[in-house]
Amino acid sequence: MMTRLTQNQGAILGGGLGIFFGGWILSTALASFLAEDKDLPFTTKLWGIVGWHGADDLRVRANNTVRDVAADGKWVPNTLRSELEALYRHDCYAISFGFLIKYFCYALLLVITIRNILGDAMSEAVKGDKAIVGQLIFATIVLIVAIIAVFPRIMYDPKHSKKSDTLGKLTWMFTPLPVETDAGA
Secondary structure, eight states: OOOOOOHHHHHHHHHHHHHHHHHHHHHHHHHHHTOSOTTSOHHHHHHHHHOOHHHHHHHHHHHHHHSOHHHHOOOOTTOHHHHHHHHHOTTSOOTHHHHIIIIIHHHHHHHHHHHHHHHHHHOSSSOTHHHHHHHHHHHHHHHHHHHHHHOGGGGSOGGGGOOOSHHHHHHHHTSOOOOOOOTTO
């Protein structure tokens, strides 16, 4: 059931969105200003900060797999010929794929999740004992994400550890990544 926003709720939403977009613009500008290579043009810095690099790697693999590379040539991202081809072919991923994967899907899922949580909190149907199952599942997901954030090697293949025994591999997996520092500093 959708309800209309009151004037107060609309003002709060507008203020929150203003703070969000203002913070996003300010942090992006600050990151661009503090970038190590001062000679790079602003557009290159901006792409390095907010671009979708992993999605472009997926596009290259997928678009070169489905096309006849011998006849059409190699598909290269961010070139006019390749991007126009990806735009009109149904079996190729266009440049919008990266934006959809990196930004749009997460924003949409966040809005849907928050709306569902708000609806459940307002509903009389989910109270007490029934809510504990969802809360436990949510807490478990948060815990797993936090563990992976602290120990990202859990997601690696253990053969990268170069350890032969199981205990050595487990110790390697649950050791935080070393912080890289400048040797000349």
